[in-house]
Amino acid sequence: MILAALDFQTFSDAIGLGAIYALMAVGIGLVFGVLRLVNFAYGQLIMAGAYTLAYTSSWPTWASIATCFAVVVALSLTMDLVVFRPLRGQSPAVMLVTTFAIAFLLQSVALIVDIRDSTLGQVTAALTFLNEPVKVFGGDVRKITLVSIAIAVGALVLLALLLAKTTIGLHTRAAAQDFRTARLLGVRANRVIAFAVVLSGLLAATVALMMTVTLPFVTPDFALRDTIVVLVGVVVGGIDRLWTATLGGFTIGFVSGVLNGLLPTDKTVYLPSAVFTLVIIVLLLRPAGLFNWGRHAAGERV
């Protein structure tokens, strides 16, 4: 009955949002898996990608996109070198506050740059055609939603193959499981971490691309709220396994999208309370994560 009240547009938009959040969840989960570090500044990587796209909007589309990817990956690797490496082995509280400080730092820098240059904030017009609707099953679906879903599924499949079939993938999975033993077997710590960081950067660039088409004006707190929401979803889903984290990200995106469409407009102001009450309930019932059966919660002890 609830689903009947849901119109197709809302439903597909919610899936689209879920797809984007799922990719973010993977990016966050990959780095957590090998470094046991929650990167609060992940959203800033996405923001950097979006800004790059905006700055290069007059370039040919392929060049703009390529530069975006290059910049984001470079920024990710820099973050690893300057922030993650010195923090390895520290308590979760220290890591959290530091990455939060970095997030704040990057956001403030963007604010300064933004004030200075009024031309910032536009994104390549070549891609706005993706905002147009297309008829699917008799309902209206925006092209960007279909593209988002396709890209997300494609990226996840690619990632799954990478992790399951390649040697570096095997080493990364082992490191996420038991880093100490993996190193004793000869798995090179730095290589595996770089692999995870680069992958997570590629995902962030992809998300930047997908998001800027739907929100053509780029602002500094772009993706900061989304990072927090995704983080909540990831922990609720189960952060210590990649697929549960991804599912968690997708779920919170989808649920937010659906609730947004379902609630009558005057009640949507309480949407955050509804979502977060749900989050608390789920965490109380399943602290290790909604999709984790019979396992213990990750990361105790501050």
Added chain:
Amino acid sequence: MTRRLDPLVQLGGPVLLVVAVGLLSTTVSAANEVYFLNALVSVAIVVAIYVFVGNSGVLSFGQIAFVAVGAFAAGVMTVPLESKKGVLTTLFPLLRDHSIGNVPSLLLAAGLGGLFAFVVGLPLMRLSGLAAGIATFAVLEITHNVLQQWTKIGPGATTLSLVPESTGPLQGTLGAIVVIAIAFGYQRSRLGRKLRATREDPQAASGVGIGVHLQRLWAFTLSGALAGFAGALLVHQLGSITTEQVYLELTFLTLAMLVIGGLTSLWGAVVGALAVSGLDSFLSQAEQGVHVLGFKLDLPSGAHLAVLAAIMALVLILRPSGITGGRELRLPRAWRRS
């Protein structure tokens, strides 16, 4: 002989620092007094957070929710009656038709903060690690959302103003000292020590009969009460409050103050609050042009946040255990010979 001096030093150090800040605030211009009062209120907030986070080892993002509750409660109840009836027309009659004095508002804020924390803590204290962090963050979000939307208990999204500015140097200093003293008393009590045992090794602690859930709940409730109290201090210092002022930015800032000072000690909480607050004030000044060692420092506006964040990240990377290393203040070695 020096053993008995230890607690005196541990308490006296932070108190003396706070008194010094309070005294200094009376000597500067009204424009600069704000920075010192900010520092004092920050100390109160950060120590309140420390009472739970530092002693239990459980990361909570929700303490600012209790600051918010305290701030709005004290604020709404101390706005002068005539103005209240005219401006805040949508309030519940109980709130709209009564106003209370300064000290009662501080007590009310503490009581509500503690009550809210207790109710929230009952279910939540079972959680640890990331789950606890996210759950307490959810509490912050819900509190923010409700305060912003429910116009029957407060101004909603608009600014609550006309609150009496009773937090001057005296109230600020005394308020901070009260919070420090209670925090100190707690951590030296049996309750506090039981909780610290659970921080080091929860399994061993419960093995000797310490109820982990219960001890955390005590600390969480006390922390909530102190946070509410600090919220009242805050609203009486600013004379106004909005929901955005007691939300994400303050959460991050106060947590960073605690971690930078040193997560596991009272000294760390106080030093961190004063150091970061001082730095923040200095940087805000620098945005208007300031003289440092003969050079003129002129930061572009908005840069002070960036510099603050950068310095914080740097301190944590270079000295993860914080400025104080997470230890309490002790007499220097040379003085310890008895």
Added chain:
Amino acid sequence: MADPALELDGLEVRYGSVPAVRGLTLRLDEGEIVGLIGPNGAGKSTTLHAIMGAVPAHAGEIRLQGRSIRKRSPEAIAHAGVALVPEGRRIFAEFTVEENLKLGQAAGRGRRSGGLILAYDLFPMLKEYRRRQAGFLSGGQQQQLAIGRALVAEPEVLLLDEPSLGLAPLAVDSVFEALRGIREQGVTILLVEQRALHTVALADRTHVLVGGELRLTLSPADAHDPDKIVSAYLSS
């Protein structure tokens, strides 16, 4: 005379300020099996972890074929040719047997490429179960997997940390049989064990470690003299 395969020279390891291993000097020549026994907490595991670089050495030297490996990272030491079969096996329960073995090749990459057959020849069971999830194997089978995993890296020196722990007697016997087979391939073995008699009978030499220090060296002949071993444990 050729460099010893593995040499410890006055090795000292501390946990904080507590010494776990004091002034340990040990020499393994190529192809030898050397046993290390002693009571719990004697520092046997710590010695192995120090050799692998998992725990920092406070003082002393560790040399692999004459070259110092003391300050290198665990993965570098693994690549140099030392393999550890850790206490409790530490296999990856959710990976298949085959994936676990492939993981063992991480250290051998670029050096040799004998392949997984090195493990399958010694433990045919592993080949049969290669697509099974490792967590479903029995204790004895998991131990075989752990040893096989170390072997596929084609190490010069094999370290074993209490391989018979928690195993049924039949499984223990098969582990020790396997070690004989490995020695025949020319691998140098340092075996840390609780089962004193088994070890003394198998190894070329067995050292008794008590309180972080070497007390006594036993030969296979002493396997018939349990009193000697017991008194070594009890001396202080």
